[in-house]
Structures are given as C-alpha cells and as structure tokens.
Amino acid sequence: MKLLLIILIVTSVLTAQTYEAIKVKGEVKYQTDSGEKWLGLKQGDILNSNSVVTSGADAQVQIKTENIIFSLKELSAISLSNIKQLSRDELLLALAMEDMLNVPKKNENTALSTAVYGSKEDGINPLFIKSDNFGIKRLNGAVQLAESGMEESAILAAKETYRKYPDVKSIPAIRIFFADLLSKKGLYEEALKEFLEIQTLNLTVEQKAEVDSTTDELKKKLMNN
Amino acid sequence: MIFNAKILSQSSFGLTGLWGLSSKASVPFYNYETNTSNFSILNDWGISLTYGAEFSESINSNIYSISLSKTLSDHNLSGRFSPGYQKQFLFSTGEVIVINDTTTQSLNADYTYKELFGLGYSYKFTPQLSAGFTFRFFNQDFNREIVKPVFGDTLYLVRENLNEQINYWKGDLGINFFLNDNFSFSAASINLLNIAEQTENPEFEGYELKYETEALLAGSYTPVEFINLHLMYETSGSFQVSAAGFAAQFVYGLTAFHDKYQSPYFAGIVPAIGYKSKLFEIFLSGVKYFSDRKAEQNFSQFEDEGIHNIINNPYSYDKILLSLSFNIDGSTEQKVKLIDVELVEDIYPTFYDAYVDNPIAYGLAVNLTDEKLTIKPSLKIKDVNEAVIQSPEINIAPFDTVRIPFYIIIPDNYSAGKPVLSYADFYISVTSDETDDQLQKPMLVNGINAWDGKVSNLRYFIKRDVDFSMNYSKKLLSDNKQMLDTLPSALAPFYKAKILFDDFVKRLVYTSDPRATEEYVQFPKQTIDLKGGDCDDLSVCYSSLLESVGIQTALVDYKSNGTFRHVNILFNTGLTPGQASYITNNDTKYFVRKNSSGDDEIWLPVETTSLTNFATGWKIGVEKFNKEAISDLGIATGKVEIIEVY
Secondary structure, eight states, rough: HHHHHHHHHHHHHHOOOOEEEEESOOOOSEOOOOOSSSSSSOTTTEEETTTTEEEEOOOOOEEEETTTTEEEEOOOOOGGGGGGGHHHHHHHHHHHHHHHHHHHOOSSSOOOOOOOOOBOTTOOTTTTOOOOOOOHHHHHHHHHHTTTTTTHHHHHHHHHHHHOGGGGHHHHHHHHHHHHHHHHHHHHHHHHHHHHHHTTSOOOHHHHHHHHHHHHHHHHHHOOO | OOOOOOOOOOOSSTTTTOOOTTTTGGGGGGGGTTOOTOOOOOEEEEEEEEEEEEEEESEEEEEEEEEEEEEEEEEEEEEEOTTTTTTEEEEEEEEEEEEEETEEEEEEEEEEEEEEEEEEEEESSSEEEEEEEEEEEEEEEEEEEEEEEEESSSSSEEEEEEEEEEEEEEEEEEEEEEOOOEEEEEEEEEEEEEEEOOOSGGTTTTSSSSSSOOOEEEEEEEETTTEEEEEEEEETTOOEEEEEEETTTTEEEEEEEEEETTSHHHHHHHHEEEOOOEEEEEEEEEEEESSSSSOOOHHHHHHOOOOOOOOSTOOOEEEEEEEEEEEEOSSOOOEEEEEEEOOOBBBBBTTHHHHSOOOOOOEEEEEOSSSSEEEEEEEEEEEOOOEEEEEEEEEEEEEEEEEEEEOOOOOOOOOOOOOOOOOOEEEEEEESOSEEEEEEEEEEEETTTBSSEEEEEEGGHHHTHHHHHHHHHHHHHHHTTTHHHOOOOHHHHHHHHHHHHHHHHHHEEOOOTSSSSSTTTOOOOHHHHHHHHHHHHHHHHHHHHHHHHTOOOEEEEEEEEETTTEEEEEEEEOGGGGGGTTTSSOOTTTTTOOOTTTTTEEEEEEEETSSOOOHHHHHHHHHHIIIIIIIIHHHHSSSSEEEEOO
C-alpha cells in the first residue's frame, strides 16, 4: 500500500506542470502554495502552477513552461497558471463561469469608481502603467500575456484582476485594449458589454470617439447576426 | 296426520329479474332474493316501493315491499317490509260434517306463508370486494277447522277452528367480487342460519317452511359497455340467465328461469324496463309463467311436492310490478376520477423545504362531466401526516385528463431514524369537501439521516439543526469575546469563522461514512457528539455553525473524480475586494463573488476534512478550488458546482 502511495505521489509530481525562471533581472519575487510571504526568485528556480510572480522597477523575468517562454516586464505580476494557450471555446467557458461564480443576483450595480492609479507616461506604451499597486501590476502582466500571443489567457487574467481590484477598472486605455481583444475573438456581446461600461468612464476625446464608434459597430454586428 | 311437503322459504328468485352487480339501476338490489349480500350502489339514502298485481282468478293488487337503504362510507344497512310476499293456500281438509242427515259441510284449512320483513348489512373492503348478510323474518299462519266431540247428556260434535302461528328467522351470507371491468362474480348461501319455532299441533306438522341449506353462484360478463350477461346457479339445480341493456337513462332486461320444481324446463321469464334519473328510478317488471296457472290444482299435489319459494312456485300467478325508488344522495356525485398516481421518489424527511416546491407525486385525473372543473388535490402519508395536506388547485376542461402535482409537508418534529414503508393516500375533490376519488400507494419514508446523494440537498441538514449550532457557536464565540471586540467589525466574520474552525478541528476526526454508505448524513449535533464524520458531515456541521452566526456559506460539490465525490465549503467574509489585504497578502487565496445586490464580496474556500487548523483548511480549500473549479474550468463544465445554502 505504501509503495502504491509513493508511486502515486511521484507520478503526480512528475506530471504536474512546472515553471522555470530561466532569466531573472532585478528584484523579482514569488508566492507559492498559497503562502503569505514574498520570496526572492532566482534564475533556475522551479515553481508550480499555484505560484504568483511579481517584478519590481527595472526588473524582468523569463519563465519557461512546456513550449512557452514568457517574459514578465517591470512592475508586473502574473499567476503562473495563466501562462497557457487557451482555445476560444475555453475562453467562452471561462467567461461564462464569471456569472456562475456569483451569488444569484437581485439587481445590477454598475457604479464604477473613478479613481485612477499610477501614472501614464506620455509618449511611451499607453498600455503600461508604472505603479506599485498590485492590481495595476496584475493588469500589466495580463497585457504582456496578450502581447505574447496568449490573448485568451490575457483576457481572463484581466477579468480576474478587475474582480479583485475593482479600482483599476477605471483605467480606460487598458479596458479598451481588452474590450478590443474580446471583439477580435468574435465575442461581440461580451465586447459590447465592456464598451458600454467604458463609455461611463472619464475618457479623452479620442478615446470617446473610438469607444462610441466601436460600440456602434458592435451593435450593428449583433443586429446582423 | 303427518305430511312431508317440501315447503322452502326462498330461493334466489327476484321479482325484478337478475341484474348481477350492474350499477345502472338500484331497484334490483332491494331484492334480498337475488342480493343476499346486500350489495348496494347507493352513496347515501335510498327508499323503494314496489306495488304489484297478481293475475289469479281475479286481479289482486298489493304493496309488495317497502325498502330503505343507507350507505355510510363503506358500510350499507338496509331494511325491507314485505307485506306482498305471501302465499295463501285454502283447501278442504277432506273431512265432512253431515247436518240433518242431508246437508253436508266440508271442513277447510287456510295455510298462509308470509315473509314480513328483512334486514341487510354489507361492507365494501375494496372497490372490487364486498360482502354482507341478510336476515329475514317469516311467519306461518295455520288455520284448520276440526270437529270436536263434546260429551254431555248427549254427544255433540262441535266445529272448531284450530290456529297456530309459527315464526321463522333465516340468515344468509354473500360475497361479491369485481375481477375487472368485464367480469364480476357473487356467491351466497341459501338457508345458512335458521331459527324456527316448532309446531305444537300435530295437524300442522309437515307444513312448516323447510330450510335445506344450499348455495348460489353467479357471474356477470360485460362484453360491451351497454350490455350485461348474467348467470346464477343454485346447488339445488335451478338457474337463471339474463341479459340487461342500457341506453342513455333507460335500462331493460330479460331473465329466464329454470326452476327444478316447476315445469316446463324454463318455467318463465321476467321482463323488466326502467328509467333512472339522478333522483329517482321507476321500474316496471313482470313474471310470466309458461304453464297454465289457472288450472285447478289438487291438494295431494301440494302435499307431495310442496313449494320452494313463497313468491315463485307452481301455484304462483303471473304478476306485474311497478317499483319506484328515490336516491336521496347527500353525498357528491363523482365528477373526477383519479386514474393513477406516479411517485417521483421516496420521501427524505429532512428535505422538508424541497417538498414545498417539488411535488412528490403526479396523479392522472379525468373530468367525468361536461363542465369545466377545479380539482383540489390532497395527500396524507401514514405515520408522517396527521392531517391531509392540500396541493394547489388545477383546472380541468370537460372530459379532459390532466396531470396533477401532489405536494407534501413534512412536520418539523418528524424524527424516525429508520426507513418506514408507509402508505400515501391521494385524494381529489371538486367543489365540496367530499372526496371524489382516492388512491393509495405504498411509499418509502426514509429515516431523517437519509440523503439522496445530491449535494444541493445537504443544505437541509445544515438548516435543520440551526438551534443547536447557534447555541454552540455563540458559546464558543463568547469565550473569545475579548479578542473579537478588539477587531474592526469588517473582520469579524473572518475571525469568527477561524475561531469556529479551530475549535471544530480540535474536537473532531475525519472518518469515512459511519454507515459505510453515501446515503447517510449526520446532523451537526450528531457530528459534534460522535466527534467525527466524513466530508459531507463535516461540511454540513461547519456550514451550520457559520450560518448560525450570520456568516453566509455555500457548498462546493466536486464531481470531477468520477465515482469519488467531494464536498467542502465557501464562506463569505463580507469583505470588499479592497479589504482583502486585511486577511491575506496573496490574491490567489480568495474569490470575488457578487452578492445578490451586485456588490463584490470576498469568499474563502475551506477544506473541512483537513482537521489541522484554519490556515491549512483554507490553503487546501484554495488550491483545490483554484485548480478544479477555476483553472480546469470545473464550474463552467459542471464538474464543480457551487450551491448556496440559503
């Protein structure tokens, strides 16, 4: 019986997905196995899918898992379980899961915070915000997932971040970015819902024109479908 | 002088013919002759009067019988006064008195046999089976002229009238059985119980009613709805055959009878026609004999052959009879019929709330009328309910059939620990409180710890012991009042959950199901008292403790491992996402759920079988939830389900 247990444990360890930090620059930390402490990440460290990695200013880390190498830039954070390719169907299932997680609704509350965190540096990537706020770091990580081609995972990471850090929902550029991603994946209803919420944020003139135009386009697409 | 005449009180001859157990007319059932078992189709009171005429030398009319019948539930009582059931024989004794040497005078005799009254009782065991008995009272009035010598100075011969009255009771049993819609059968005794007085005068000996014990057997066949065929056979060898037809409210029938003691082979027929309305019936019947009844009969034949029936014997004349009966029905006419009831599942008494919304059975009811009706279904389960439980009313179109849901209420105090095989009585009624129809079905009522394996139904185990949990939790929290009072109020639910869990794990051990079956779940008090349980029991207990102090919980049903199923819980800290950092630095350790008002709140998964401490239970719960519910899309694919307790 003991032998069987050992075989089962070893098998499960061997088959569990692992993540290796193949390149670490600057201050990179991680939490693992639901731990409370942030530990320093060193090159060659092997982590499991329960881990979260975050980078400090001017820091960077490359993480390798199976056939993916993902670079996390400075002031970003990511759950390692998000580094994976998802199909569109899996994305749809995961989006549907959001409502299933909730307690059955009585009424909608669409009030949004207007607080803005971090500072956007003009002339630089508008989808990267320098901030120590962990929610913004999570958003930065999600954007980087999308830029690495893992757009479905990126959408889910952003959604998760918006749930856990609702204040960061008021950053229009990133919300527009993820709403566009939804549209690009053909998820017009989900995209329209996002854009309608984005319309209530404080937008620049250009952002407002872009959001209004995309909203109209999505409505037409949905009407024609 | 002793004769040996066969004079029998009755055999199974009815003045309205043979109708079997047909429900198309009630008049024939007032005849105890063909209805020994007192079978009745009445729902309440019935009264009947039969007036008839006999075509002898002259037409003699008389009231033949007046009957009363009362049905009370499955019982029926009846009584009959029968002044017309009599036969009088007048004849010369053969003795002659010579007066003045030239004038002679014959001495006469007058023997009258009467059935005066009878009583009947029957009981309906089931709609198919009934049995009953009848008692009938007879009187025999013997009068005979005799010459009596008077000795004085000279010898006188005095003519005197010798009289004797002899009473006689007889009782018989009968049974009726409906095999199906096409066949029914009856059996009865003839002269089973006889209580008779003895004659005191030797002149009358041999003329009393005889009571040889016989039996009769009858069967009816209904090939089509509008016609019945009947056969009744007596062990004496006599029999009757009849055919009865029905058209709208009219009934008609023809009975032919073979009487062993009469000739020809078929001694006669009894044609009958009747009309039946809801309130009354009118019935015209007659008896036509095929032999010449007006021919002169001699005494020696009477002496040799006797008679075997007061109203049907070789000396009986053709008759015509008019019967009128009233059915004073205080009960409701059946308007709907319950064809069948299909049980949804066995009863799990602890799921009492579930039965508020979910029927335990569906009945199939048919509207027997041409009007739209509202059916009131109701139900009572033996050993569970003291009163009948009403279900919602259902409308039904004329002659339509509908499916009726039956709901049950399990009393709070139901506490049988073992399963009971009980019976459920299903009733339907229309406008009044009278039941139109009912059906009984056997039903398994499980013990209070029984569970059907659906995690969603564990909530009922959580709710049931809430008083115990409240007392338990409050006592425990009051012991930690000082610590709790120093906390920000927003953190109270989290720390209360932690205190309760840490105490909980100190007392308990994880065990497999104590009954080695999935279908047994302990109530929180049992888990605490027994100091352990399996994942269902521990999740139920911890959830109950949290709910009892106002902490919202949900059950997480992990179905993903095929045959091995697991349950743990989520609880609501009440914290907003912005307050999550008060309890953890790791944002993978909580989940945001919108509450019913749409506000985001922090929920934590806890593995209740990890009986170490709260931190470990939380950690294991998170990892399992993250992996199976979120990363593996378990919630979306249905492999993991979140079930709100309230």
